[in-house]
Amino acid sequence: xxxxxxxxxxxxxxxxxxxxxxxxxxxxxxxxxxxxxxxxxxxxxxxxxxxxxxxxxxxxxxxxxxxxxxxxxxxxxxxxxxxxxxxxxxxxxxxxxxxxxxxxxxxxxxxxxxxxxxxxxxxxxxxxxxxxxxxxxxxxxxxxxxxxxxxxxxxxxxxxxxxxxxxxxxxxxxxxxxxxxxxxxxxxxxxxxxxxxxxxxxxxxxxxxxxxxxxxxxxxxxxxxxxxxxxxxxxxxxxxxxxxxxxxxxxxxxxxxxxxxxxxxxxxxxxxxxxxxxxxxxxxxxxxxxxxxxxxxxxxxxxxxxxxxxxxxxxxxxxxxxxxxxxxxxxxxxxxxxxxxxxxxxxxxxxxxxxxxxxxxxxxxxxxxxxxxxxxxxxxxxxxxxxxxxxxxxxxxxxxxxxxxxxxxxxxxxxxxxxxxxxxxxxxxxxxxxxxxxxxxxxxx
Ligand SMILES: Cc1cc2nc3c(=O)[nH]c(=O)nc-3n(C[C@H](O)[C@H](O)[C@H](O)COP(=O)(O)OP(=O)(O)OC[C@H]3O[C@@H](n4cnc5c(N)ncnc54)[C@H](O)[C@@H]3O)c2cc1C
Numbered sequence: 153x154x155x156x157x158x159x160x161x162x163x164x165x166x167x168x169x170x171x172x173x174x175x176x177x178x179x180x181x182x183x184x185x186x187x188x189x190x191x192x193x194x195x196x197x198x199x200x201x202x203x204x205x206x207x208x209x210x211x212x213x214x215x216x217x218x219x220x221x222x223x224x225x226x227x228x229x230x231x232x233x234x235x236x237x238x239x240x241x242x243x244x245x246x247x248x249x250x251x252x253x254x255x256x257x258x259x260x261x262x263x264x265x266x267x268x269x270x271x272x273x274x275x276x277x278x279x280x281x282x283x284x285x286x287x288x289x290x291x292x293x294x295x296x297x298x299x300x301x302x303x304x305x306x307x308x309x310x311x312x313x314x315x316x317x318x319x320x321x322x323x324x325x326x327x328x329x330x331x332x333x334x335x336x337x338x339x340x341x342x343x344x345x346x347x348x349x350x351x352x353x354x355x356x357x358x359x360x361x362x363x364x365x366x367x368x369x370x371x372x373x374x375x376x377x378x379x380x381x382x383x384x385x386x387x388x389x390x391x392x393x394x395x396x397x398x399x400x401x402x403x404x405x406x407x408x409x410x411x412x413x414x415x416x417x418x419x420x421x422x423x424x425x426x427x428x429x430x431x432x433x434x435x436x437x438x439x440x441x442x443x444x445x446x447x448x449x450x451x452x453x454x455x456x457x458x459x460x461x462x463x464x465x466x467x468x469x470x471x472x473x474x475x476x477x478x479x480x481x482x483x484x485x486x487x488x489x490x491x492x493x494x495x496x497x498x499x500x501x502x503x504x505x506x507x508x509x510x511x512x513x514x515x516x517x518x519x520x521x522x523x524x525x526x527x528x529x530x531x532x533x534x535x536x537x538x539x540x541x542x543x544x545x546x547x548x549x550x551x552x553x554x555x556x557x558x559x560x561x562x563x564x565x566x567x568x569x570x571x572x573x574x575x576x577x578x579x580x581x582x583x584x585x586x587x588x589x590x591x592x593x594x595x596x597x
Pocket of ligand 1: 164165166167168169170187188189190191192193194195196197198199200201202423450451452453487488489490492493494495507562563564565575576577578579581
């Protein structure tokens with residue numbers, strides 16, 4: 153089969169690490185192809201955590217993530233954050249958030265401390281960068297401003313009452329009200345609400361329903377359903393993937409702010425997360441304009457080496473055994489994630505990396521995968537399994553040397569880290585993607 157595309161770099165994976173790698177590589181002028189299906193990005197809260205917890209066994213929340221990283225690198229010398237210096241982590245975050253701002257999804261945060269973001273359970277999540285749609289909530293909570301939480305009858309997994317019960321003792325001005333969503337009854341789904349709000353009439357209707365409850369509130373928080381995408385309306389409406397809708401997230405927020413006369417903010421919902429879907433939409437809409445050839449919702453089924461030392465990737469089609477396209481690339485970044493993205497798979501005996509057959513660092517026996525106590529503060533060894541890499545992010549073969557000179561790895565597939573417990577999911581993905589692209593580019597010279 154003739155190659156559909158010949159490029160410098162193939163990115164395997166379309167989660168946070170794959171998106172970041174495709175972005176960083178295209179920004180450096182490399183030609184890039186990317187394939188991948190569902191990833192954590194689709195379920196993520198939209199927040200970009202750098203490091204929220206260390207040491208995890210002490211459940212110690214990190215205030216200054218840069219000091220946290222220093223401690224983490226000292227305490228866990230094999231952690232992949234040890235492969236990326238602070239200056240590169242900072243540069244990676246800057247490039248990543250600058251792209252998202254251009255795509256209509258601006259972020260905010262503090263230079264040297266984590267922000268505290270309210271969740272739908274009333275807990276507080278430390279994060280390094282939060283979508284601007286959530287930022288007034290961060291400030292309202294910090295300043296303990298009189299604040300109203302809006303909860304919709306029929307929306308599961310979001311309880312204004314619970315938020316007030318949990319936070320109320322330290323935030324006396326916090327109230328909630330449960331109202332019907334305009335024109336809807338029965339069970340409500342976040343996607344449906346988000347798409348309804350692309351109609352300004354519905355936004356105005358919502359503002360009318362909320363107005364009588366605002367009273368002394370200086371900020372009003374809504375579940376994060378204020379629009380399915382956030383791309384600038386002019387750009388978004390011309391792209392098929394987001395449709396020809398009339399208003400984006402920040403149009404909705406501006407209208408509600410104008411109608412209600414108070415700050416408006418979003419509170420992340422449980423998965424499925426509209427904030428995560430906005431991230432995917434931003435990448436899938438704007439990466440092709442930067443020259444990235446995307447194979448959305450497609451997986452790499454097989455690969456082989458080419459005569460010149462590159463790779464030929466076979467991208468699976470819809471039917472069993474179908475190959476839809478062939479991509480030839482000089483090098484590749486493996487960002488396949490762990491079990492959720494199927495970058496790692498497990499049978500009754502061992503954990504495997506199914507695409508390249510790379511060795512996976514893991515406990516010797518299956519009965520060591522989990523600790524006896526599910527809530528053991530140290531976490532489970534299975535959640536630290538993954539692919540080991542050298543200092544240039546190249547996966548190692550059995551003999552401890554790089555498996556290929558031009559294969560790099562990034563994100564949660566990397567061994568020696570438990571991103572979920574350390575609350576460093578996006579940060580680790582973005583930082584290691586940056587380092588992997590840099591190593592790939594250095595390998596060309
Ligand atoms: C419910 C949830 C909430 C989260 N919330 C946050 C949060 O608040 N803050 C934060 O910082 N992070 C959060 N994350 C984490 C974050 O979104 C990422 O999951 C994490 O950073 C890992 O990203 P990844 O790209 O390494 O892997 P994944 O997200 O798992 O992506 C792996 C990708 O590789 C693809 N893939 C695998 N094998 C192949 C193949 N053979 N061919 C092609 N593609 C392949 C998959 O289809 C997928 O696209 C959350 C994750 C989840 C699941």
